[in-house]
Amino acid sequence: MRMLHHFWLSAPSRKVRIALREKDIPFETTLEKPWEQRPELLALNPSGEVPVLVEPQGFALADGQAICEFLEEVYPQRPLMPREVRARAEVRRLIGWFDGKFAREVTDTLVGEKMIKRMTRRDTPNSALIRLGLSSIRHHLAYIGELAERRRWLGGDEFSLADITAAAHLSAVDYLGDVPWSECEPAKDWYARIKSRPSFRPILADHLPGAPPPPHYADLDF
Missing domain, CATH: 1.20.1050.10 (Glutathione S-transferase Yfyf (Class Pi); Chain A, domain 2)
Known part of the structure; x- marks a missing residue:
């Protein structure tokens, strides 16, 4: 299952959560407290920041906007960018x-x-x-x-x-x-x-x- 590492009040994390649901893409979440700098989070994103999206194939994507652009390109249904x-x-x-x-x-x-x-x-x-x-x-x-x-x-x-x-x-x-x-x-x-x-x-x-x-x-x- 697709896993989103996030924090409640992280605006980039919220952005990705909304985009995933707008596109009707299933995912689960795991809560991170970025200031704790867990080794597991650092292994996925060396900056230690959220959000981090781990796709079903196992690769990890970091940065809220980069994740949203990936979703827009790979899952074009329900587009979130205009055509013009x-x-x-x-x-x-x-x-x-x-x-x-x-x-x-x-x-x-x-x-x-x-x-x-x-x-x-x-x-x-x-x-x-x-x-x-x-x-x-x-x-x-x-x-x-x-x-x-x-x-x-x-x-x-x-x-x-x-x-x-x-x-x-x-x-x-x-x-x-x-x-x-x-x-x-x-x-x-x-x-x-x-x-x-x-x-x-x-x-x-x-x-x-x-x-x-x-x-x-x-x-x-x-």
Whole structure:
């Protein structure tokens, strides 16, 4: 059976989980705590990071975007990339935005400071960085709202990896209750459509021991 090594609040891990279910590809999961640097994980991915997907043939794939590109090429049913060249470029731009800029300014800051440091007990949260992350997410949410007002989905007319990538990051931050949804109705409406997709339900069912999500997290109507 295909095995995905993941961590609950890892946005790249969530991205792969959603993509696999969108394509109706069967898989099982095994939980990793990347900071533990298990030899078994390092043998699969020398960086010690998740996600890592081990295919039934036994070979391992690492990096969330690399895994999604592999799935798109090998399992073309239910495509997650548009056919038209310029549309594909736009989806790739947005994937880069969320996996790069959003991750640096929001996900890594808020999840890293508020949750990962708590779980590892190696350091105390940096309140200045948390304030910066809470400020940055407002700008990103406004941008998502602008895209959602102009397009059916973030990347264009079709649901794509751009939506999956954005939702993977936002859901990790939303687990902490740090997404100001009331400030941007278009972004909230777009995310409500994401939450209603069957592929997203296991994400909404995630519960970290000792750190439950806010009540609205799994509520399809917020």
